[in-house]
Amino acid sequence: VSEHLCPPLQSVVQVNFFCDYEESKGNYLVDVDGNRMLDVYTQIASIPIGYNHPALTKVMTDPKNMGTFVNRPALGMMPPEQFSEKLVNGLMAVAPKGFSRVQTMACGSCSNENAYKAIFIWYRSGVLSFFFQVPGCPDLTLLSFMGGFHGRTLGCLATTHTKAIQKLDVPSFDWPIAPFPQLRYPLDQFERENAREEARCLEEAEDLIVKWNQKGRHVAGVVIEPIQAEGGDNHASFDFYRKLRGITKKHGCAFLVDEVQTGGGSTGKFWAHEHWGLDDPADIVSFSKKMLTGGYYQKDSFQPDKPFRIFNTWLGDHTKNLLLTEVIKVIKTENLLDQAKRSGKVMLEGLYDLQDKYPHLLSKARGIGTFCAIDVKDEDTRNLLLLKARNKGVVLGGCGTQSIRFRPALVFTEHHAHLFLDIFNDAIAELK
Amino acid sequence: VSEHLCPPLQSVVQVNFFCDYEESKGNYLVDVDGNRMLDVYTQIASIPIGYNHPALTKVMTDPKNMGTFVNRPALGMMPPEQFSEKLVNGLMAVAPKGFSRVQTMACGSCSNENAYKAIFIWYRSGVLSFFFQVPGCPDLTLLSFMGGFHGRTLGCLATTHTKAIQKLDVPSFDWPIAPFPQLRYPLDQFERENAREEARCLEEAEDLIVKWNQKGRHVAGVVIEPIQAEGGDNHASFDFYRKLRGITKKHGCAFLVDEVQTGGGSTGKFWAHEHWGLDDPADIVSFSKKMLTGGYYQKDSFQPDKPFRIFNTWLGDHTKNLLLTEVIKVIKTENLLDQAKRSGKVMLEGLYDLQDKYPHLLSKARGIGTFCAIDVKDEDTRNLLLLKARNKGVVLGGCGTQSIRFRPALVFTEHHAHLFLDIFNDAIAELK
Numbered sequence: 001v002s003e004h005l006c007p008p009l010q011s012v013v014q015v016n017f018f019c020d021y022e023e024s025k026g027n028y029l030v031d032v033d034g035n036r037m038l039d040v041y042t043q044i045a046s047i048p049i050g051y052n053h054p055a056l057t058k059v060m061t062d063p064k065n066m067g068t069f070v071n072r073p074a075l076g077m078m079p080p081e082q083f084s085e086k087l088v089n090g091l092m093a094v095a096p097k098g099f100s101r102v103q104t105m106a107c108g109s110c111s112n113e114n115a116y117k118a119i120f121i122w123y124r125s126g127v128l129s130f131f132f133q134v135p136g137c138p139d140l141t142l143l144s145f146m147g148g149f150h151g152r153t154l155g156c157l158a159t160t161h162t163k164a165i166q167k168l169d170v171p172s173f174d175w176p177i178a179p180f181p182q183l184r185y186p187l188d189q190f191e192r193e194n195a196r197e198e199a200r201c202l203e204e205a206e207d208l209i210v211k212w213n214q215k216g217r218h219v220a221g222v223v224i225e226p227i228q229a230e231g232g233d234n235h236a237s238f239d240f241y242r243k244l245r246g247i248t249k250k251h252g253c254a255f256l257v258d259e260v261q262t263g264g265g266s267t268g269k270f271w272a273h274e275h276w277g278l279d280d281p282a283d284i285v286s287f288s289k290k291m292l293t294g295g296y297y298q299k300d301s302f303q304p305d306k307p308f309r310i311f312n313t314w315l316g317d318h319t320k321n322l323l324l325t326e327v328i329k330v331i332k333t334e335n336l337l338d339q340a341k342r343s344g345k346v347m348l349e350g351l352y353d354l355q356d357k358y359p360h361l362l363s364k365a366r367g368i369g370t371f372c373a374i375d376v377k378d379e380d381t382r383n384l385l386l387l388k389a390r391n392k393g394v395v396l397g398g399c400g401t402q403s404i405r406f407r408p409a410l411v412f413t414e415h416h417a418h419l420f421l422d423i424f425n426d427a428i429a430e431l432k
Numbered sequence: 433v434s435e436h437l438c439p440p441l442q443s444v445v446q447v448n449f450f451c452d453y454e455e456s457k458g459n460y461l462v463d464v465d466g467n468r469m470l471d472v473y474t475q476i477a478s479i480p481i482g483y484n485h486p487a488l489t490k491v492m493t494d495p496k497n498m499g500t501f502v503n504r505p506a507l508g509m510m511p512p513e514q515f516s517e518k519l520v521n522g523l524m525a526v527a528p529k530g531f532s533r534v535q536t537m538a539c540g541s542c543s544n545e546n547a548y549k550a551i552f553i554w555y556r557s558g559v560l561s562f563f564f565q566v567p568g569c570p571d572l573t574l575l576s577f578m579g580g581f582h583g584r585t586l587g588c589l590a591t592t593h594t595k596a597i598q599k600l601d602v603p604s605f606d607w608p609i610a611p612f613p614q615l616r617y618p619l620d621q622f623e624r625e626n627a628r629e630e631a632r633c634l635e636e637a638e639d640l641i642v643k644w645n646q647k648g649r650h651v652a653g654v655v656i657e658p659i660q661a662e663g664g665d666n667h668a669s670f671d672f673y674r675k676l677r678g679i680t681k682k683h684g685c686a687f688l689v690d691e692v693q694t695g696g697g698s699t700g701k702f703w704a705h706e707h708w709g710l711d712d713p714a715d716i717v718s719f720s721k722k723m724l725t726g727g728y729y730q731k732d733s734f735q736p737d738k739p740f741r742i743f744n745t746w747l748g749d750h751t752k753n754l755l756l757t758e759v760i761k762v763i764k765t766e767n768l769l770d771q772a773k774r775s776g777k778v779m780l781e782g783l784y785d786l787q788d789k790y791p792h793l794l795s796k797a798r799g800i801g802t803f804c805a806i807d808v809k810d811e812d813t814r815n816l817l818l819l820k821a822r823n824k825g826v827v828l829g830g831c832g833t834q835s836i837r838f839r840p841a842l843v844f845t846e847h848h849a850h851l852f853l854d855i856f857n858d859a860i861a862e863l864k
Binding site for chain 2: 014015016017018019020021022023024029032043044046047051052053056057059060061064066067068069070071072073074076077078079080081083106107108109110113114116117120121123124125138139140141151152153154155156158163165166168169170171173288289292306307308309311312313314317319323
């Protein structure tokens with residue numbers, strides 16, 4: 001892509017290729033040259049039920065919805081008539097257990113930024129109300145994990161620890177960062193040593209909370225992804241997360257689960273953290289991407305005491321709520337969560353086979369549902385493999401330093417999984 | 433609005449009323465009870481050419497666009513075929529003089545957050561490259577002004593200084609804040625004393641830059657609105673802004689003009705800062721609201737050296753770019769900038785008359801184009817007046833502590849201005 005083709009674009013280097021979104025369909029993305037590719041990346045994990053799903057086209061052509069599409073309301077002040085109903089049938093219909101409220105936002109970063117604010121406001125209204133008699137700007141902190149990714153705006157970026165280039169030159173908050181478990185895969189073959197590594201990380205996280213509280217820079221909340229996605233598809237056991245939830249409870253910190261990339265069904269449950277079996281639900285769960293709208297679920301106690309504390313002009317985009325309501329219907333009627341489980345099984349087994357076949361190239365096949373990944377021996381080889389796969393008709397994305405992440409839509413069937421594995425095998429074979 | 437009607441909404445207290453966006457048309461907003469109201473607030477200044485404009489309905493029903501509407505692309509990596517063309521015919525067609533690049537974002541806060549990042553990256557690549565040999569997270573700052581509003585995410589919030597409740601409990605950056613001129617209105621009657629006040633503020637701003645630079649916390653940029661909107665429609669002279677631009681130039685700071693609320697034509701020019709007559713253009717101009725998409729224009733030198741430094745999944749929403757392209761066509765073919773000048777003249781003259789008629793209630797009528805405001809004697813009376821106007825069929829919004837801001841769409845004609853003034857007069861008359 002030359003500068004000439006795309007003069008006013010901000011950065012053309014990051015453009016992979018231009019797409020024909022009219023011609024794309026289901027699991028297949030079509031580029032401007034007419035190449036039809038199996039999409040196992042789906043716009044960075046953000047296409048829920050494939051391209052041009054008829055249910056979504058129907059929403060967009062329904063004359064009843066036209067007023068919503070052309071007149072974007074300030075949802076916080078002047079919501080449309082059917083706003084509550086759409087939230088009840090849409091976002092609230094898939095709310096994780098324990099949540100009775102949702103706040104919509106325009107994107108993933110805004111969702112986390114505002115979730116952070118809700119946590120600070122909550123913390124000061126409860127735990128710290130005895131300490132701080134004078135209102136103002138407190139020196140509160142959030143604990144995040146090495147390798148975590150929560151967005152790129154300044155607040156989010158203070159909790160994002162993936163690539164140095166993302167943070168370079170940008171002022172940040174001095175907040176505590178705990179180590180994230182570096183596990184051996186497959187998880188079920190290394191349970192004992194993984195448990196030891198997780199215990200070490202949990203201990204360090206708790207130590208950090210205690211130390212930062214002691215020095216007066218209280219840890220108001222802990223933010224974590226169910227699988228560190230951008231950071232390299234790093235997993236931890238469900239037990240790790242249950243114990244971390246216990247630590248947050250013990251020290252009065254909010255527990256924010258960032259499901260921006262993991263949410264929406266690809267793990268085989270609608271929310272990845274539903275796999276954990278928490279006794280006590282999380283406090284806030286943020287989302288975006290496949291949910292089409294950004295936002296977060298919150299417990300009632302995280303509702304600020306006064307209006308306009310969590311607010312902006314648009315507070316999301318009702319057009320996306322209408323589309324999401326249909327997406328959720330499709331997921332339910334077509335049993336797409338079960339589909340993700342079945343396709344994921346084919347995929348992960350295929351990845352295990354490939355790493356057995358190419359042990360010098362591939363390692364650490366891992367995943368839940370279709371939310372899978374595999375490591376390549378080094379970054380250059382990974383990048384070459386991505387390119388080769390694309391030339392053979394499969395769109396993939398990298399993550400971490402040397403991983404490939406697989407992020408198909410929920411309509412990705414066993415057939416597509418087999419197809420993908422065949423092409424991927426051919427691409428790997430060319431590497432030798 | 434009861435909790436019952438709207439269970440999953442985050443804060444119901446801030447809801448004014450529910451609207452029927454299908455029935456709303458042009459300058460008239462219709463609520464769910466069928467009340468038809470002249471809208472002089474337009475969803476917090478974010479409806480550019482009135483409700484249900486046929487040009488926009490046409491875009492939304494054009495089958496050619498369906499692929500864009502139902503498949504939201506990751507614009508930074510896989511833009512749609514016609515992306516560049518739409519930016520050239522849309523955003524770039526109205527770019528302020530001196531700008532050859534635009535970066536789209538989803539909302540106003542994200543636009544400023546990323547503009548701030550672009551400034552920090554630029555500053556470290558130039559001015560400070562001698563000082564900092566080691567890459568990392570520098571202690572750079574941005575200078576903002578008391579009464580300024582630039583958004584509510586954590587980075588933006590550090591530069592927002594309007595209402596205390598917006599910042600309460602949220603950790604912030606320690607960055608310099610300069611006084612914004614407190615002028616007497618009408619500006620042309622108090623030129624000499626206003627010039628003195630502006631000189632004082634400019635001197636203090638420059639002092640702050642020098643002092644913060646000296647203590648090693650370099651001021652990478654200065655952010656300011658052409659009219660402080662949320663903060664109370666506070667104006668400064670064009671000369672103030674020209675001189676401020678000179679100061680930023682002298683000290684190597686970037687000059688960021690936040691046109692999120694002022695941009696899009698209501699001042700009678702497409703960008704409010706075009707009134708200033710700058711010899712040297714600003715470095716970055718951010719926008720959102722009436723532009724339908726967020727984003728910012730930037731000089732070439734603010735383009736980061738590497739990809740993925742300014743990035744997120746969606747980077748805006750191409751649906752809004754398509755709508756904006758039509759909005760811009762309508763503004764041009766219907767000469768709506770001239771319309772804003774004419775309607776604004778009627779409006780401001782009418783406001784002068786009203787403050788002469790009710791000097792104990794109203795003061796400081798001010799404005800450029802239809803971007804007008806007036807002060808009411810105190811906050812309670814202001815709020816009562818907003819309510820009375822609404823009951824008589826005019827939707828208005830407050831700003832600052834005791835101001836009313838007028839933010840009609842660009843299709844607001846002299847006729848609507850007269851109508852508004854009549855109703856507003858009746859509402860005021862009831863206050864006595």
